[in-house]
Amino acid sequence: MSKSSNYILFIILIFTFLLPLRVRACSFDPDYIISDSELTDFQSMDQAEIQNFLEIIGGALKDYSTIDINGQKKLASEIIYMASQEHKINPQVLIALLQKEKGLISEKSPTDDEYNWATGFACYDHRGPVKRFRGFAIQVDRAAWRLNYFLEHPWEFTYRPGQIYRISWRKVVPQNSATAALYNYTPHIKGNNLFWQIWQNWFATEEGPIPEGSLVRIKNQAGIWLIQNNKRRPFHSATVFLMNHQFKDVKIVNQNELEGYEVGEVVGFPNYSLVSLGEKIFMLSNTEKRPISYKMFRAIGFNPEEVIKVEENDIASYQIGERIDSPYPTGALLQDEDSKGVYYVKGNVKQPIVDITILDNNFPYNTIIKVSHKELSKFETGPQIKFRDGTLLKTPNSPTVYVISHEKYCPIFSAETFEALGYQWDAIINVREDILNLHSPGEIIKI
Template sequence: MKKIFIVTIIAFILLPCQVLADEIFDQNFIISDSQLTDYDSMSEADIRNFLLARQSRLASKSFADFYGGTKRASLIIFQAALRNHINPKFILTMLQKEQSLVENKEPSARNYDWATGYGLCDSCSSDDPSLAIFKGFGNQVEYLGKIMKKYLTYPDQYNFQVGKTSQVDLYLVTPLSQATANLYNYTPHILGNKNFWKIWQDYWEKTYPDGTLLKAVDNKDVWLISNGLRRKINSFSILLSRFDPKKIVVVNQLEIDSYPSGPEIRFNNYSLLRDPSGKIYLLQDDSLRHINSPEVFKILGFNIEEVEDITDVDLTNYNIGEPLTLQSAYPTGALLQNKKTGGIYFVQDGIKYPILAREIWLNNYSEKTVIKVLPEELQKYTDGLPVKFSDGTLVKSDAGPDVFVISSGKRRPVISGDKFEELGYSWEKIISTTQTVAEIHPLGEIIK
């Protein structure tokens, strides 16, 4: 018998139009509040890789920053997102919507100067001296972040509000999310917001959530879906060092090809990499952690013969993480078990992260040996947040029939059993857990 599950009714009550978002534009619900405010959804390297994949001129451009100095466009976007708690994906979408800066191969100086359209209106002239304060890429990105944050903080001070009906062009609009109200306050036109929605759908609402491993039938290549890009995993050993092959979803090659190609995943996790200047780094996921002295290198037990050389171009594909020092206990991570209580922790860099359920331990760390230690040993380490299921895991809780895909640490409900099977997921790979454990993963957007 075909298995069927239903996404909770609450989800539909809160987001009544989202189910149809990929089928028809709904002027009342463009994006959700969580999509607008997911400010750490991309690192600077992620932003740059996205721009490179789209062959954007912004990938290699630097501009005067709002706070002084000259910075890479990707860094300006990243820092504005963090400061204002606005999703960098939102900023990238606005850059394309307003001036086509993500995909325009020959942008003009004016395109850069008025990158997000901030300060301009239907009757305004960009030559107006009073608007000069807003001019420039760095200013435009920062002012966009600031006004979105202001709309969120003081929603009652602006024309478009959640639940309040207004006429826009020939349509009645009743925003169902504050993010939607923000978009109308910024651009009070249907066409402009429909363009935003189309770009958002194209860039960020592909079929498979971030963290999914895809493989085509009759093709050995495995790809990681990350920030709307497909990243080829260069070897099976690299796959094993970073991911669980059991989570691979087999799909049609055309589905994989629909994603722009991002940087390849070329090194095993915890590889030792040396840049042209001679600095040696430990690769941890997509972050490079500088080993700050030969003494640290030796004490942490690394082998100089295992160091691989990389280029300056390789460096740009990674984030620079915290350096490794003499205080960096277990830099590659370890499982420590309290001999007295039986509790298991993932310990890394002097921080112990509790593992709340056996199913998380077996799912995330099945290859790691558990080291039993005295409670006094564990007391040496700082307390961290509970460990979540790794991305790509299929989960259901004991509170209901809903099935979720873990993506970027969030649990994203699949809208129906038919959709679950259409995406190539396997019922046998669903992991059951408690509602308490499920809820350490914030609820994400519906996969529809």
């Protein structure tokens, strides 16, 4: 970025007081930056509202006009609006991106380079930008396109929701598609933290009458609600409520105030909770309750104190799932003490991991458990573990770079395509030909 982060943060703080008060999260969560609905709310502002916002902030973009991607001279607000509508991306996201990358929303005298590389699209930390993407209108359009392209083709990208990654030397698990999209656009925590601060100050959800995180109920009515992310989430189980809360913390609120909040998801048990119903024990996994015998319970090494006693209605919404007959119901890495081979074991199936590059890439934080060959022989052998989708590979004897997509290796023959998709050259993993050929050939990646 051409402007220092400190300068941009100073500008943010000044203009915070010019805008309506917003609900702000207590601190930056690298796993959750903005919601999916916020990323895709392309109708959040019309062109006049964008123009008005630029005028309130008072930067040079309020009066800036240039040639758009169709060869017509347009105001910056028109270019932002057109890109948001064409690619179905929230114009507020584009505004925050323009501020994060070059400080353009508040900057009063931007340089030509700051206009020409406004959103940082196809710009890299350790090499020059791709010249064909030079120009304010192209930058804004391609930024919106890129974010939407990820939502429609997540398997072509490195960062995906629910996967574990090491980003800026920290463990990050993107909780939704919007967060993953932002990491694919800016693959480090510092830039996304800055984006989040801008978003919180300018565009976070407007404050409701009840403070975030409150436990509330309506007088003389049954039911307790948790106010979270500007929604009211019901508790359907007293057991779930008492796991983390106390009744003394519940406040009585006006019915009209509470009904002003959209109803959110039911507050449920944490995934993989162990519960007992009479003599039966279940593991709760997503929407299923999976029976587990006392013998298997002891074999896995679960602590009896972890088991939550429940009533029938507490778990009535869970469907009966497959019985747990394996000591590794959630998956584990096991190593044969004799052959030193490593397997991913889940349920009753063991899958070989035939190369250390796959192990390091797919399971960067998993502990390897050493077991006997006899113990491993109890499990059925499944297909070999392949690289996960979005991994970039090449072989030593060829310059071609491939991206793994649906267990296929798809060639990227153009450096411009590679860079337009936001891939990083230092993310490419060199593998042997036979490791690449664990995957099937795929289609050429084009844009």
